[in-house]
Structure formats: structure tokens, C-alpha cells
Amino acid sequence: MSYLNIQNLWKEYGDQIVLEQINNKVEKGDFVTIVGASGCGKTTFLKMLLGTETPSRGQILLDGQPIASEPNEERGIVFQRYSVFPHMTVLENVMLSRELESSPILGRLFGKQKKQAAEDAKQMIELVGLSHALNKYPHELSGGMQQRLALAQSLIKKPRILLLDEPFGALDPGIRTDMHQLVLKLWKEHQLTIFMITHDIKEGFFLGTRLWVFDKDRFDPQAPNAYGAKITYDLPVGDIDKETYQQIDQSLTPSEPEIAEAS
Amino acid sequence: MKKLINLQPSKPVRVLLGLLPFIILLLLYIGASDARLADNPNDKLLPSLNSFVEAIDRMAFTADKRSGGYLFWQDSYSSLKRLFTGVGISAALALSLGVLMGAIPFFRAKLSPLVTAISLIPPMAILPILFIIFGLGEFSKVVLIVIGIAPFITRDVLQRVQEIPSEQIIKAQTLGANTWQIILRVILPQIMPRLLAAVRLSLGAAWLFLIAAEAIAATDGLGYRIFLVRRYLSMDVILPYVAWITLLAFIIDYLIRLASAKLYPWFHSQEN
Incomplete structure (x- = not known):
């Protein structure tokens, strides 16, 4: 039995499907970094882990038990701002x-x-x-x-799970490096299980043991909300070839249809 | 020579500039008073400074022949008691209602429209109702102040509670806080300095309602006295009373500001 079990998770608001068919397992001690274009639902996913959003379908099990649908002491959180x-x-x-x-x-x-x-x-x-x-x-x-x-x-x-929502997004690059060292140290010493959202793909590769990429693998330009995002990559960080890196990097830049619409 | 917009007055100059309008007003008054008194020594409209001193001595430092008390101090005591009771009750009421509505969605949905509606009633218009229901005693005067300012403070507190970032409320829950603890440790301490600020803002209105209620039905109080001696055109009493009320209002405001700065240093250094 895995530590954290995500089973067929969906999130939709009315017609708009944000996340679809998320299935994954996380072991105790994993450090998962999450990247994805803005608006792809990675924050929604974190909120479901936190308990401030409830899944439309599916469930998240922590040690075999469904996690509480409101924030509690099982899950710690650090936001980008206003956390103290x-x-x-x-x-x-x-x-x-x-x-x-x-x-x-x-x-x-x-x-x-x-x-x-x-x-x-x-x-x-x-x-x-x-x-x-x-x-x-x-x-x-x-x-x-x-x-x-x-x-x-x-x-x-x-906390049994520590959630970090772009915790270093508002910091200067030099200070960010210090913070990376600190997080890695705390993670090792306390054997934490961490989920961390980041905008910075390099940060995602540097920290953590697994990198998840949230993206839509189907896209209908006529109905941009018809399909939700999935975990398109789940990579053990450390051994990754250059080609995959570039592919992920590209998938994070705004997609073609949006640019056409904007101009 | 710097541009005018960049010139800062030094401290003594600033104090002098602040006092200047008062001095000019005083000189103007003395001039006008002298002119009228030269014309008619019995003029009551603009009494001389001497008659102010006499009036203050009569009201504050000589026992009243009829009651044996010192009217000025009795009036001040009665008025301040009503004011503090009214403002105190308003603040307590506003704090409990505002925090409850701000923190708990169920209360917000139920009470918020009611508070909005009550805050729109002109308090003076229901003063007769208060006199009819509660009689002419102390209670109706205090109730008028409460009805006059509590809805305003409540709405302000409610808004401030809602301004507390939701991140903080979530964070508190991840640290194991229950609803009561969140209110006690996260919301209340952050609301207190804002409550004091709202009370300061509503003090002017509180004085207004107090003096109005005293003018209509009372047997003592600063507002009662002013309206009583109006019948004899006693400007020599009215003007010192008005100055005294102004001074009291200033002192109360200053003390609240001081207390807030002492008790909540984190709040005031954030503001700057």
C-alpha cells in the first residue's frame, strides 16, 4: 500500500474541466515538484491535497484513509505570501x-x-x-x-505531508538558492513528504525526487475547456536527457491557439 | 532656491504656522467684541474675555446656590459617563457581531442585511421612539448613541475581518486550530487596533447624538447646559462649554491613538 494514493481524480467547475483522470502513487519521503503553465490546474490539485477544494470525482487516500475535506494538522502549507x-x-x-x-x-x-x-x-x-x-x-x-x-x-x-505553493516565487535569485539548501536539509533531516509547486523549471529539476508536469494532452481550439489537464510527465529527477527537458520546457510556454486569439 | 513644492518648514516654523490661525481668530474676536461693547456695554452676543473668566469661575469653582454642587464638573461627569457607556457598549457589540459575521459564513448570511438596514435608519428620527419606550432617563440617551454608531463600527469590523488573508485562516487550521481558537488567536488580536480606529472615527457622531439627546430631555450634562442657558443668551457660558467639549473630544481621541500605538506596535509600523 502506498503512502498517498490518488485515484481517478477529476475536478470540474460546471462545463469547465480543470483536471481529469489523475492517477498516481506517492511514497513516504518523496519530494514531488509540480510544474505546468499557469491556469493548468496545478494549484487546484494542491488545494485538493490541502482540503480547501473537494474533488468532483475520485479520491485521495493517505495511508488508506480518504484525506479530510478541510485543512487540518496532517498537512502543512507554506504559501507564497501571508503564511505567517x-x-x-x-x-x-x-x-x-x-x-x-x-x-x-x-x-x-x-x-x-x-x-x-x-x-x-x-x-x-x-x-x-x-x-x-x-x-x-x-x-x-x-x-x-x-x-x-x-x-x-x-x-x-x-505534518505528514508538506505542501509548498510557489514558496520562493517572490524572492530574489540569490536568496532562492539559500532557501533551496534549507528545504533540502529539512527534507532529509525530517524525512518529509513534500509537494511543491514552482514556476521555475530549473528549480523543479534541482529540488526533489520526482517532477510532475501538468498539461492538457488533448486540446480542442473550439472548446478550450472541454478537456482537463493530466500529469503528462512523471520523471525521476536526476537522469533526464536533454530532449525531454526541451519538450517540457516548450509545453510550459503558452500554446499556439492562445497567441492567435490574443493578437 | 528650491522649488516651493520641495521646501519643508522647520519644526518651530511649523508650530508657529499651526498656531497662527488660532491667534488671528482670537484677535478678530477681541476686536469685534470690543467694538460691540463700546457701542453697548450690555451686549451679550460677543462677551469680553473677562466675562468668560467670570462665567467659568461661577460654573466651575463656585458652589451652585440652589443645589450646592459645582455645575460644570457635574455636567462633564454626566456627559462623559453617558458617552463612555454608549461608546463602550457599541464597541463591544460591534466587535462580537462583526467578528462573528466575518468569521462564520452562517452568521454573515443571516445578520449582514439586517445590520446594513439598521445602519441606514437616521438615528435622530427614532429618538422619540426611544423616549417613548425607555423613558427620559439615562438609558434612552445611551441607546441613541449605540444605535447611532454601533452599525457603522460593526460594518467596519466585518470588513476588516474579511480582509484578513484566507491564507492565514488556512495556515492556522494546518497548525491544529479549531474555529474558536482561530477567532481568539488569529482574528481578534488583528481586529483590535482596527476596532480602535473605527471607534476614533465614530466619536464625533457619538458626541452629536449625546448632545442632541441631552438638549431634548435631561437634567444635567454639557449639552443640557448649553441649551438651557441659550434662553438667556449666555454666550459667556456657551462658548467656554463648546471649547471644553472640543478639548475633551481631542483628549479622548489622542488617548485612544496612544493606547493603540502602545498595545499594537506591529499594526502601526505596518501602516507606515
Whole structure:
């Protein structure tokens, strides 16, 4: 039995078919990077994993159980923006999940328990390299530091799946490289199962163990919404020939009919 | 020489420029008052500064012959009590309703049209109804303030709650938060500084409703006094009272702003 089992997944909004016939299996410890042209449904797919969208047909099984249809602590998420709480300091942000777990009514800890939670949080903060900014608020941090904080905040909860929605899309290239190192380190140390959406195909090849490409393999110019996207490539990253790389790269640039329509 | 648009006044110059209009107004008043009093020493319309001092002394520092109290301070106390009760109830009501409607779709669907409709009723038009139902006592004055400003603050709070990025709400759920915890730890703390801002904005309206209610039916209060002495053309009492109300309004506004900046530093540094 696989860790995560995606069975005949469809998503449609009225007449518009976004995703069709997604079947796949993911093992514990896999790092799946997802690329695809904008509007191809990769974010919809991530939202179904997260639980904010429900599949029209089919299901996703986690350890044999259908995943919950609302976000919960099984799945961690880091968005491109707004992932951290602006009214809490770095330490408070990372301590939050423990406080929520141990104090259902007040959502806050005091005394000894609070100290313990703070100790654990500090270790996680150290791991992402934010120890110097414990008592700063997110607006005092750079974009890269905010994403480090968001990662620490999610990881301390030990999610079974970690979802990353273009987490480095808004960062400068230099900082992005640092973040790649950090994600790889965390992935190895915590044996995480990660799904990561990215616009940057190089990032997709560099990170992760598998690369998924979302694309429509059938296209009707008269009815652009008639067919949904599928996973057209599922590649073990590392051994890939140049030809396939170029093919994927091409499939990500806007297709011909759209250009004709625009002009 | 720089262009005019790039010239910044230095700090003392700025203070002086800010005071200048007040000084000019004061001089104009003194001039006009002197001219009228020279014409007719009994003129009541523009009293001299001396008679202001006498009036303030009479109202604030001399016991009233009939009641034995100090009218000015009694009036201030009664008015402020009504104002704070009304504004406090409004803020509490608006916060609970606004957060509930903003956070929970079921409440939003049920209550939002009602709040919108109530906020469109001109509060002064239903003042007679309040007097009929609740009598002429303290309660109807407080209710008028609440009806006047609570819908506005509620709508503002609702909007601010909806402005919180959905990413944060989802993130909180992935950290294990339930609905109550999301409201308590994510929504409420972020709404508080915005609530204070809305309260500051609605203070002007609160004063308006307070003075109107006091003018119509009361036995003390700043608004009551102004409308009472109007019968004797006592400008020497009215003008100091108006200045005092203005000063009170300014101080309250300043204190709320200060409290907000102290309590929610993350909010105010974000704004800049």
C-alpha cells in the first residue's frame, strides 16, 4: 500500500474541466515538484491535497484513509505570501501550534509549559537560521526570512505531508538558492513528504525526487475547456536527457491557439 | 532656491504656522467684541474675555446656590459617563457581531442585511421612539448613541475581518486550530487596533447624538447646559462649554491613538 494514493481524480467547475483522470502513487519521503503553465490546474490539485477544494470525482487516500475535506494538522502549507501571522513575533509564530494543541480554550500557555514550548520552538527557529530575530515581528523580516519562519512554523507540527505553493516565487535569485539548501536539509533531516509547486523549471529539476508536469494532452481550439489537464510527465529527477527537458520546457510556454486569439 | 513644492518648514516654523490661525481668530474676536461693547456695554452676543473668566469661575469653582454642587464638573461627569457607556457598549457589540459575521459564513448570511438596514435608519428620527419606550432617563440617551454608531463600527469590523488573508485562516487550521481558537488567536488580536480606529472615527457622531439627546430631555450634562442657558443668551457660558467639549473630544481621541500605538506596535509600523 502506498503512502498517498490518488485515484481517478477529476475536478470540474460546471462545463469547465480543470483536471481529469489523475492517477498516481506517492511514497513516504518523496519530494514531488509540480510544474505546468499557469491556469493548468496545478494549484487546484494542491488545494485538493490541502482540503480547501473537494474533488468532483475520485479520491485521495493517505495511508488508506480518504484525506479530510478541510485543512487540518496532517498537512502543512507554506504559501507564497501571508503564511505567517503579522501580530505575533517569530517565537510566538512558531510556538502557536503547541499552544493550540495544549490549551483548547485559551489557546495560550503559561509558566512552565510555556517555557517548554518556547525551548522547542527555539530549536526549530535555530534550524531555519532565525535565532537572531526571535522577538521581531514579520514585517521587520525580509521576504526570505518570512518564508523561513513559515517553514519552521509548519514543520514543528510534524505534518505528514508538506505542501509548498510557489514558496520562493517572490524572492530574489540569490536568496532562492539559500532557501533551496534549507528545504533540502529539512527534507532529509525530517524525512518529509513534500509537494511543491514552482514556476521555475530549473528549480523543479534541482529540488526533489520526482517532477510532475501538468498539461492538457488533448486540446480542442473550439472548446478550450472541454478537456482537463493530466500529469503528462512523471520523471525521476536526476537522469533526464536533454530532449525531454526541451519538450517540457516548450509545453510550459503558452500554446499556439492562445497567441492567435490574443493578437 | 528650491522649488516651493520641495521646501519643508522647520519644526518651530511649523508650530508657529499651526498656531497662527488660532491667534488671528482670537484677535478678530477681541476686536469685534470690543467694538460691540463700546457701542453697548450690555451686549451679550460677543462677551469680553473677562466675562468668560467670570462665567467659568461661577460654573466651575463656585458652589451652585440652589443645589450646592459645582455645575460644570457635574455636567462633564454626566456627559462623559453617558458617552463612555454608549461608546463602550457599541464597541463591544460591534466587535462580537462583526467578528462573528466575518468569521462564520452562517452568521454573515443571516445578520449582514439586517445590520446594513439598521445602519441606514437616521438615528435622530427614532429618538422619540426611544423616549417613548425607555423613558427620559439615562438609558434612552445611551441607546441613541449605540444605535447611532454601533452599525457603522460593526460594518467596519466585518470588513476588516474579511480582509484578513484566507491564507492565514488556512495556515492556522494546518497548525491544529479549531474555529474558536482561530477567532481568539488569529482574528481578534488583528481586529483590535482596527476596532480602535473605527471607534476614533465614530466619536464625533457619538458626541452629536449625546448632545442632541441631552438638549431634548435631561437634567444635567454639557449639552443640557448649553441649551438651557441659550434662553438667556449666555454666550459667556456657551462658548467656554463648546471649547471644553472640543478639548475633551481631542483628549479622548489622542488617548485612544496612544493606547493603540502602545498595545499594537506591529499594526502601526505596518501602516507606515
